[in-house]
Amino acid sequence: PELDDEFARAATEFDTLEELRADLDRRLREELEAELDAQFRENAVDALVEASTVELPAEIVDRRAAELWTGMARSLDARGISTETYLTMTGQASEEVVERLRAEAARAVGREVVLEAVADQLGLEVGDEELEAFVREQAAQAEEDPDETVGRMREHGAWERLRGDLRLRKALDEVAGGVKRIPVDLAAAREKLWTPEKEKQASGMNIWTPGSEEARTQ
Structure with missing residues (x-):
């Protein structure tokens, strides 16, 4: 046509x-x-991770990597593909996949540790009313019953996990708000999407990193 x-x-x-x-x-x-x-936002928090002096506990990274491996195996199995077939198709050794997943796990854990530290430093919290309002809004958008969704999340222990996730999101908002955006064409030329903000923001907030001198004096 x-x-x-x-x-x-x-x-x-x-x-x-x-x-x-x-x-x-x-x-x-x-x-x-x-x-x-x-x-x-990812670049902003990754730069903060690189600037920090926090050492990531190996056992936590290993546990997260194992979770990623299990998740990948389940995803493959749901499509009728075994991990052995996947390795053959992609030409990878299991050690290579494990190494890649461990790097992803270390990056994820590093982000969480730094954002937790930022949330602690700034005193960020997610109250019950804010949490419930978020859940109800998401349920309405998904055309689900808000009351049933709230009850289900409370019953299955997802309530406090979501509270923690929203707290980290608040911390990420603060981190992203503390850096300066630059035009995309300039960013591409520099192979970056942002530059660190060197001066205090209008709010007077400094970008603080775990392990900094300020942190040690708290």
């Missing part, structure tokens, strides 16, 4: 091809902005 207004009316909710194209452009821009924002 020709890409014209008739096609737009027949195949979509729009009356004209121009409206359809405008909607596609808007969605692509939103997806790109979301991807860039997520990458920016």
